[in-house]
Amino acid sequence: MDMNERKLKILEAIIRDYIETGDPVGSRTISKKYDLGVSSATIRNEMSDLEELGLIVQPHTSAGRIPSDKGYRMYVDGMMKRCHITPEVEEVITNLIKEKINRVDTLVEETAKLVAMLTNCATIAMTPPISQVRIKHIQLVPVDDYSVACVVVTDTNSVKNYVIPTPKAIDFNMCMALTNILNESIKGSTLSQISLNQLKYSIEEKMKEYGDIAGSVLQAIDNTLKQEDSPEIYIRGANNILDFNGMDDKDKTRTLLKLFEEKPYLSKILDQSKPNTVTIRIGEENVLTPMKDYSVVSTSYRIGEHAIGNIGIIGPTRMDYDQVVSVLEYVSYHITNMLKELGH
Amino acid sequence: MDMNERKLKILEAIIRDYIETGDPVGSRTISKKYDLGVSSATIRNEMSDLEELGLIVQPHTSAGRIPSDKGYRMYVDGMMKRCHITPEVEEVITNLIKEKINRVDTLVEETAKLVAMLTNCATIAMTPPISQVRIKHIQLVPVDDYSVACVVVTDTNSVKNYVIPTPKAIDFNMCMALTNILNESIKGSTLSQISLNQLKYSIEEKMKEYGDIAGSVLQAIDNTLKQEDSPEIYIRGANNILDFNGMDDKDKTRTLLKLFEEKPYLSKILDQSKPNTVTIRIGEENVLTPMKDYSVVSTSYRIGEHAIGNIGIIGPTRMDYDQVVSVLEYVSYHITNMLKELGH
DNA sequence: GTTAGCACTCACTAAACCCGAGTGCTAACT
DNA sequence: AGTTAGCACTCGGGTTTAGTGAGTGCTAAC
Numbered sequence: 001m002d003m004n005e006r007k008l009k010i011l012e013a014i015i016r017d018y019i020e021t022g023d024p025v026g027s028r029t030i031s032k033k034y035d036l037g038v039s040s041a042t043i044r045n046e047m048s049d050l051e052e053l054g055l056i057v058q059p060h061t062s063a064g065r066i067p068s069d070k071g072y073r074m075y076v077d078g079m080m081k082r083c084h085i086t087p088e089v090e091e092v093i094t095n096l097i098k099e100k101i102n103r104v105d106t107l108v109e110e111t112a113k114l115v116a117m118l119t120n121c122a123t124i125a126m127t128p129p130i131s132q133v134r135i136k137h138i139q140l141v142p143v144d145d146y147s148v149a150c151v152v153v154t155d156t157n158s159v160k161n162y163v164i165p166t167p168k169a170i171d172f173n174m175c176m177a178l179t180n181i182l183n184e185s186i187k188g189s190t191l192s193q194i195s196l197n198q199l200k201y202s203i204e205e206k207m208k209e210y211g212d213i214a215g216s217v218l219q220a221i222d223n224t225l226k227q228e229d230s231p232e233i234y235i236r237g238a239n240n241i242l243d244f245n246g247m248d249d250k251d252k253t254r255t256l257l258k259l260f261e262e263k264p265y266l267s268k269i270l271d272q273s274k275p276n277t278v279t280i281r282i283g284e285e286n287v288l289t290p291m292k293d294y295s296v297v298s299t300s301y302r303i304g305e306h307a308i309g310n311i312g313i314i315g316p317t318r319m320d321y322d323q324v325v326s327v328l329e330y331v332s333y334h335i336t337n338m339l340k341e342l343g344h
Numbered sequence: 345m346d347m348n349e350r351k352l353k354i355l356e357a358i359i360r361d362y363i364e365t366g367d368p369v370g371s372r373t374i375s376k377k378y379d380l381g382v383s384s385a386t387i388r389n390e391m392s393d394l395e396e397l398g399l400i401v402q403p404h405t406s407a408g409r410i411p412s413d414k415g416y417r418m419y420v421d422g423m424m425k426r427c428h429i430t431p432e433v434e435e436v437i438t439n440l441i442k443e444k445i446n447r448v449d450t451l452v453e454e455t456a457k458l459v460a461m462l463t464n465c466a467t468i469a470m471t472p473p474i475s476q477v478r479i480k481h482i483q484l485v486p487v488d489d490y491s492v493a494c495v496v497v498t499d500t501n502s503v504k505n506y507v508i509p510t511p512k513a514i515d516f517n518m519c520m521a522l523t524n525i526l527n528e529s530i531k532g533s534t535l536s537q538i539s540l541n542q543l544k545y546s547i548e549e550k551m552k553e554y555g556d557i558a559g560s561v562l563q564a565i566d567n568t569l570k571q572e573d574s575p576e577i578y579i580r581g582a583n584n585i586l587d588f589n590g591m592d593d594k595d596k597t598r599t600l601l602k603l604f605e606e607k608p609y610l611s612k613i614l615d616q617s618k619p620n621t622v623t624i625r626i627g628e629e630n631v632l633t634p635m636k637d638y639s640v641v642s643t644s645y646r647i648g649e650h651a652i653g654n655i656g657i658i659g660p661t662r663m664d665y666d667q668v669v670s671v672l673e674y675v676s677y678h679i680t681n682m683l684k685e686l687g688h
Numbered sequence: 689g690t691t692a693g694c695a696c697t698c699a700c701t702a703a704a705c706c707c708g709a710g711t712g713c714t715a716a717c718t
Numbered sequence: 719a720g721t722t723a724g725c726a727c728t729c730g731g732g733t734t735t736a737g738t739g740a741g742t743g744c745t746a747a748c
C-alpha cells in the first residue's frame with residue numbers, strides 16, 4: 001500500500017483539524033469540513049490505511065484519529081505553510097530590536113519573552129558563548145590579593161566578568177601591565193581562535209620583571225574562561241507548560257519545571273539545532289528522554305560571522321508548527337540582520 | 345467567650361494534625377490522637393467556640409475543621425517550636441558556605457536551591473543591592489565611543505558591571521584618569537553613603553584638561569547605577585507550587601509561574617521582611633494580592649554592617665512553619681556569620 | 689461542666705445507565 | 719475496481735442513583 005494524493009490530503013486535514021481543536025478527528029468531520037469530494041466511508045477506508053502506515057493512531061476504539069509523531073513529521077516535511085506575521089507583531093519585533101540593540105543580553109531576553117507570547121510555548125534563548133565572540137577589550141581588575149576580575153568587553157557590546165583565583169599574589173600595576181599586553185594580542189579575535197596558552201611565552205618574555213607570575217596568572221585566566229564559557233540562558237513563558245499535558249500528568253510538568261532551573265540542561269536542548277535552519281524534533285525524535293513527550297523547535301541567530309546564539313521553544317507535539325516556525329524564522333532572521341554591522 | 349488553656353491545646357492539635365495530614369480534623373481524631381483527657385463531645389463544644397472566634401473554619405458542614413489565617417497566626421505567634429536541624433543538613437550547609445564563600449552570588453543561588461529542597465517551597469533569594477555594599481575597586485573600561493563599562497568590585501568579592509551610555513565621546517586615557525579619581529574618592533564606602541553627584545565639582549576640578557566631559561560622564565554613571573541598582577534574584581524549587589493548590593486551580597499556579605519571571609516583583613515580595621527576624625505573612629496578611637492565597641516566610645542575612653540580602657519562601661498557608669522558620673533562621677545566621685570577616 | 693446517644697448533613701465513591709461519535713464490515717451501485 | 723449507503727458494534731464520557739462514613743449539633747443524663 002502506498003501514499004497517494006488523496007491520502008496526503010486526508011492526513012493534512014486530520015493534522016490541521018487536530019492542531020486546531022485538540023479532539024481526535026473522525027471521518028465524518030473531514031468529509032464535512034474539508035471538501036474532498038468523497039464520502040465519509042471512503043475516507044474511513046483511507047484512514048484505515050493511514051493508520052496501517054503508522055501516520056495516525058486511534059487513542060481508543062471508536063474515537064477519531066490523531067496524528068502520530070511520524071504523521072507530524074510528514075506534515076512538517078512537506079505540507080507546512082509559512083504563516084503570515086501580522087504588521088503589529090512585525091512592528092513590535094523591530095522596535096524591540098532597535099531599542100535593545102546595544103545590549104545583546106537584554107535583547108535576547110526580551111526576544112525570548114516575545115516568542116513565548118507569540119507561540120504559547122516555553123521559550124529558551126541563549127547568547128553565544130564568550131569564546132565565540134570577538135573581543136574588543138579585556139581588562140584585569142584586582143579583587144583581592146589572590147584573585148583578579150577579568151572583564152571582557154565583546155564586540156556585541158556586552159560585558160562579562162570572571163573572578164579568577166590566582167596562584168600568586170598580584171598587584172594593581174601588574175594587572176595593568178598584563179592588561180595592556182593581553183589587549184595587544186587578542187583584540188579583535190575570538191578566544192576560540194587564540195589560545196591564551198600560546199601567548200604564554202611571549203608574555204613571560206615581555207614581563208620579565210614579574211618573573212613567572214605573569215605566565216601562571218595567564219594560565220589561571222585561561223582555565224576559568226574555558227570552564228565558565230557558559231552563555232546566558234533565559235527561559236520565558238514557563239507557565240505555558242501547564243497546558244501541555246492533559247493536566248492529569250503533574251509529574252511530567254514537574255519534571256519540566258525542574259529542568260528549567262538547570263542551565264546546562266537547557267543549553268543541551270538547544271544544542272540539537274543546526275545553523276541556518278529551523279530544526280524540529282517531534283516527540284520520540286528527541287534524544288533527551290524528558291523531551292520525548294514534547295516537540296522542540298529551535299534555530300540560531302548569528303552575530304557577525306562566528307558567534308552563534310540559539311533560540312527555541314518546547315511545546316506539545318500538537319502545536320501550531322506553521323506559526324512557531326514562522327515566528328522563529330522571522331525573529332532569528334531579524335536579530336542576525338540587525339546585528340550584522342556589529343560583528344564585521 | 346475567651347481562650348483558655350484547653351482551647352489553646354485543641355487549636356494546637358488541630359493545626360499540627362492538619363499540617364501533617366492535610367485533612368480537615370474532627371473532634372474524634374483529636375480525642376484519640378492527642379491526650380487531652382476529655383471526650384470528643386467536649387472537644388466538639390470547644391471547637392464550636394474556636395470557630396466562633398474565627399480561629400478555625402469548616403470547609404462544609406459535616407467536615408472537620410481547618411485552621412483559618414487567624415488560627416495560623418496565633419499558632420506562629422505562640423506555639424511554634426524550633427525544630428531540630430539534622431547533623432547531615434548542618435553539614436551540607438556548612439560545606440556549601442565554605443566552598444562558595446568567595447562568590448557571594450553563587451553562594452546565594454545554591455542556598456536558595458538548598459532551602460527549596462529542605463522546605464518543599466518555592467524559594468527566592470536575593471543579593472544585596474549594589475548601593476549597599478562597600479566598594480573595593482571601581483574601574484571604567486571603554487566599550488565604544490559612546491559607552492563605557494563601569495566595573496564594580498565589592499568587598500564581598502562579587503563583580504558587577506554596567507554598560508553606560510555617555511553623552512560625549514570618551515577615550516581610554518580618560519577612562520583611566522577618571523577611574524583613578526573615583527577610586528580615591530569612594531573606595532571603602534557604599535554608594536548609598538556617597539553620592540556621585542557630590543563628587544562632581546571636585547572631579548571636574550581635577551580633570552580640567554578634559555573640560556566638562558568628566559562631569560557629565562559621572563552624571564551618566566550615577567544615573568545608571570541608581571537605575572540598575574537591582575540585586576541578583578534567584579528562584580529555585582518553582583516546581584513545588586504544583587502541590588500548593590488542590591490541582592484544580594491551574595489559574596493560580598499559572599499566575600505564580602508568571603510572577604516568577606518578573607524580577608522586580610520577586611524583590612517586592614521579599615521587601616516585606618524586616619531585618620534580623622523571620623517575618624511570616626499568612627494568606628490575607630500579604631499586601632500583594634496574588635500572595636493572599638499563600639504564606640510568605642522571609643528573613644535577611646547581612647554582609648558586613650550595611651549590606652542586606654533577603655531570602656524567603658512561598659508556600660501554602662498549610663505549611664510546616666516550625667521547619668521552615670528553623671531552616672531560614674539557621675541558614676541566614678550561618679551566611680551572616682561566615683561572611684562577617686568580609687564586610688568589616 | 690462533662691459525657692453518651694442520636695439524628696442529621698454532606699462530600700465522596702461506585703455502580704448503573706445512557707448517549708453519541710466513530711469505526712469496520714457488507715452489500716449494492718457506478 | 720473503486721465508491722457509497724446502511725448497519726451493528728464499541729467505548730469513552732457524562733449523568734443519575736444509591737450507599738457510605740466522617741463529622742457535627744443537640745439533648746438529656748450524669
